[in-house]
Amino acid sequence: MADAILTVKHLNKSYGHQPVLRDVSFECTQGRIVGLVGANGAGKTTIMKAILGLLSTDGEIQIAGESMQFDHHPILATVGSLIEYPSLYPYISGWDNLRLFADGPDAQAQLVGGEFLNTWLLLSLVLLIAALFKSSGAAVAVGIIGYFVLGMVNIPMIALIRKYTWLKWNPLNMFNFSAQLGLPTLSKITKLTDVQLFWGNLAYIILFLVLGLLFFRRREV
Incomplete structure (x- = not known):
């Protein structure tokens, strides 16, 4: 034994x-x-x-x-x-969830970097949504609600990507970047490589921040 x-x-x-x-x-x-x-x-x-x-x-x-x-x-x-x-990804197998949490220090450092980039993507998108409202109170409320809602719509989006491949370029799919760094087989679901997800995150962050700044300047504070 x-x-x-x-x-x-x-x-x-x-x-x-x-x-x-x-x-x-x-x-x-x-x-x-x-x-x-x-x-x-x-x-x-x-x-x-x-x-x-x-x-x-x-x-x-x-x-x-x-x-x-x-x-x-x-x-x-x-x-x-x-x-x-239960911090598990429901759209991958139990074995792949275990692999995701079993990587060494180098992989963990990559995951931290991926999560940092995803956090900036989330913040820039929430700020853009909030900036679309003229009322400061409404902007704050929408920003807080949007923070929680955006994380929940990611799973249905994965299902849509399987049916409509072109949707892989949508910003919600970019939130899978940190998870895919720890689990390369996740690319079969996102339909994007790590490099594509990296540059996609950067592109959307810049786009959302620029648009958010423009809308913020136009609304009454």
């Missing part, structure tokens, strides 16, 4: 006088998946937080053969985690 990549032995945790974990032990070998199943309050999240050193517990935790303690856990530098927040 393969060596255990994760070992949890006799884990105990109480909050005040209320026990949450009682003598929990299990192993996860390389290439296998372990699922924690239980009702709300059963201690699933507590186990995950204990493994990640987010809270102190009684017992023994080893990751890749190295002991993990609440106040000493250098092994966690090589561990990826996501607790209680």
Whole structure:
């Protein structure tokens, strides 16, 4: 049998006088998946937080053969985690989502750059929409609403691109730039290369900022 990549032995945790974990032990070998199943309050999240050193517990935790303690856990530098927040891309497979979060420091630096560019694209578009309104109050309201709405319409746009390929050049598709940097196979969905997405982001940022400035000067402040 393969060596255990994760070992949890006799884990105990109480909050005040209320026990949450009682003598929990299990192993996860390389290439296998372990699922924690239980009702709300059963201690699933507590186990995950204990493994990640987010809270102190009684017992023994080893990751890749190295002991993990609440106040000493250098092994966690090589561990990826996501607790209680489903930050997943619904239009790609589960395996591709895992690959997206499993890249090294160089890839993470690229993702940061891509997210920075996407943030500027979002801000420039929201500013343009806000500048179309003469009322300052309406402009602020539309800007705030637009910030949240633009992120939600991206998924339906992906479906339209599959049917109408020419829509790949629309600005909403450019928001996939940071995701595609971490997951090259996403180009099958965006229908654009990383280079095309990069220059597309820059072009739209400049266009939206210039148009936003022109409309802002014309409206009454």
